[in-house]
Amino acid sequence: MTASAPAPAFAAEAGRLFSLSGRTAFVSGASSGIGLHVARLFARAGAAVALAARRADRVEAAAAALRAQGHRACAVALDVTRTDTIAPAFDAAEQAFGAPVDLLFNNAGITLVRRFVDQTDDDIDRVFDTNTKGAMRVAREAARRMSKIRRGSIINVASTTALRAGGFMAAYSASKAAVVQFGAVLALELAGRGIRVNTLVPGNIATEMQDAFVHAGFTEEMVRRTPQRRIGDVDELDGAVLLLASDAGRYMTGAVLTVDGGQTLAWM
Numbered sequence: 001m002t003a004s005a006p007a008p009a010f011a012a013e014a015g016r017l018f019s020l021s022g023r024t025a026f027v028s029g030a031s032s033g034i035g036l037h038v039a040r041l042f043a044r045a046g047a048a049v050a051l052a053a054r055r056a057d058r059v060e061a062a063a064a065a066l067r068a069q070g071h072r073a074c075a076v077a078l079d080v081t082r083t084d085t086i087a088p089a090f091d092a093a094e095q096a097f098g099a100p101v102d103l104l105f106n107n108a109g110i111t112l113v114r115r116f117v118d119q120t121d122d123d124i125d126r127v128f129d130t131n132t133k134g135a136m137r138v139a140r141e142a143a144r145r146m147s148k149i150r151r152g153s154i155i156n157v158a159s160t161t162a163l164r165a166g167g168f169m170a171a172y173s174a175s176k177a178a179v180v181q182f183g184a185v186l187a188l189e190l191a192g193r194g195i196r197v198n199t200l201v202p203g204n205i206a207t208e209m210q211d212a213f214v215h216a217g218f219t220e221e222m223v224r225r226t227p228q229r230r231i232g233d234v235d236e237l238d239g240a241v242l243l244l245a246s247d248a249g250r251y252m253t254g255a256v257l258t259v260d261g262g263q264t265l266a267w268m
């Protein structure tokens with residue numbers, strides 16, 4: 001054996017550190033992109049995972065595929081703009097797994113790329129209703145339930161646009177800045193109950209949402225403004241997400257964690 005002999009032991013230790021075994025996870029907006037990817041990641045890490053989307057039939061295939069691989073997964077119907085769908089979605093997840101939700105990936109979101117002067121009341125309402133109020137509604141339901149069991153991890157998904165200005169995204173950026181701030185307050189209120197609340201701040205990640213920027217012709221400029229000079233792949237969020245989700249991050253609450261190829265530090 002060479003000097004690398006301890007590697008298997010370390011791999012086992014790292015596996016234990018980041019394990020989600022015994023956790024019951026709820027992922028909003030799990031029908032595509034980051035949400036679907038993270039639902040699969042959580043399942044591989046050992047969690048039972050509820051994939052929540054507006055049309056449960058669309059996530060049922062993903063949940064069935066996970067079950068076929070030996071994981072515990074279910075699909076539940078959730079529209080974050082409708083409060084009346086939220087408690088039933090958590091109830092359905094908890095009934096499916098016979099355990100309370102103790103991990104939330106609060107991810108559902110929509111984007112809008114439009115010059116501010118052309119954004120209508122309806123545009124602004126739609127973006128805030130999903131990204132800010134929707135995230136708050138889902139976090140509130142999770143927080144109420146986690147408070148009863150006095151443990152849990154909530155990961156809210158913001159965006160680099162919450163921290164830096166980018167043109168044509170006034171409503172979106174403001175809606176995500178609000179996510180950062182309500183997460184901070186929630187972290188403060190829930191720390192004493194054993195619940196951690198952290199904010200993931202992805203940079204440009206290749207998903208359907210990026211298509212809006214591609215169509216707007218912004219991609220080249222966004223890459224130029226990113227020190228690593230590329231768009232990120234969805235699996236490049238895995239380390240940060242698992243850190244926030246698992247006991248590896250047990251002393252982390254109120255963190256705002258960027259995974260953005262350096263985008264937020266660059267000024268030109």
Ligand code: NAI
Pocket residue numbers: 028029030031032033034035052053054078079080081107108109110111130134157158159160201202203204205206207208209210
């Ligand atoms: P996506 O468009 O593939 O995923 C968004 C998901 O949210 C979809 O599954 C959609 O059906 C769901 N959703 C939208 N409205 C909903 C509602 N009312 N109720 C329930 N589900 C709803 O895009 P992506 O990229 O996966 O986005 C996921 C999150 O990551 C969003 O919050 C987005 O703002 C954020 N984000 C994405 C970045 C990127 O570059 N892709 C960068 C920074 C943040």
